[in-house]
Amino acid sequence: MSETKWNIILKIYRQKENEAPHYSEYKMEVDPDEYVLDAVERVWAFMDRSLCFRHACHHSTCGACGMRVNGVEKLTCITYIRDVTQDGATLKVEPLRNFPVISDLAVDMGSLYCRMDSVGARPVLPVTEAEIENPSNKWNPEDAKYIRLSDCIECGLCISACPSAATSSGYLGPAVLAGAQANGLKHDPALLELVDSEDGVWRCHSAFECTAVCPSFVDPARRIMNLRTQIVSERLSRLFRRKS
Template sequence: MSWQITYKIKRYHPDQGSRVDTFQVEIEPERTVLDGIELIWAKQDRTLVFRHACHHASCGSCGLVVNGVEVLPCIKLIQDATTDGGTLEVEPLRNFPVVADLVVDMAPFFERMQLIGMPIVGPTGPLPGQEPDEYTAFENCIECGLCLSACPVVATDSKYLGPAALAAAERVIEVSEGRLSDEVLAAVDNEHGLWRCHAAFECSEVCPSNVDPAGRIMALRRRMTFERLRRLVGAKG
């Protein structure tokens, strides 16, 4: 049985400005929000610009804001996003420059990752003494940018390093003590780095890969706080 869904899609073209277009879509509730967008593109408007590739939350390229919440539309089922006869308000990710319609320029994400050295951390599994249930790893990050879009601090501080880069830094330190260079640490242990986070935890809420960036930032903060206190009392470490 199909549902009648109204898609309200935010459109943008550099020459035409922005507007919202409305599309009626008949679609099964078990299909995804991305399926609906592809139906619109295939049957109603071939000019709709959006990005996708894998359809299974592995490439991280299709991230969008749907009804005000950052999601990967390729794994967001229609029935989990709305009801029969309901509306889906679809917008591009926040805090990124919009290229066209639903496609954003991901440069702000990768510039931040580059700032901390684009660490490539091999899959390690749980560390010694770490319970499998507690195991979350930056290696699972699919670089979708949902965390940057959802972060209220990124929205107000363009220099803020952001959740993904800070989570990556914490993971590098956790896996291998001391691998961060002074240059990277200066970017992390900085007023626009880990100390800028307001602990809204929106990044962890929207992360589709269970990286838990906010938890990572808090862990990094604990680490840096204890280190500062150790240095304050003159302890070596």
């Protein structure tokens, strides 16, 4: 934290059931080294108890606090106010796109969770499959017994940022296709029909917005491209298996 204080206007998207959406503005004194979520939480604690938003872990492991900050998808618990606004300016906070709004900043992410289950996206996996490029984490074969939580925190930022997701509510979406890719078609051949489809990998138009906003190093765009390669290879090998 710094001694500096900024005066900002927090402009928050509001929507209650059966009400037209609008924005509420809150004048606030903030420390630029606070996180955006701290400011949103203070609005609820001291200014407006009716404000609804999701948050839980406050350190980027749960994925609950995804919002659009000045139009860009952010995990608000690790987004410094300093990085997204300046003294005297307005900071706009809106709910994620491509999900139904429950109330204000809280969205219903049921569709994402449902699809993550449908592709068997693993919540935990052996550390040796975690693809950490870090010289201090060279693996020994025995390390495969260590289990870790997967990188994807199911925050929905990639779904919100994806231009293709906006065109089809049936599109599986970046996080889900990344979950399928991490499982691999070799490991789970039943995934082929699900991902090799109009609302599977071929809906992606390679905008790479998912990778740009992913706060958790999943790199969904690269994984979708890799999944396409896996699909072509699996289709070809099935073709030759049938002929022989």
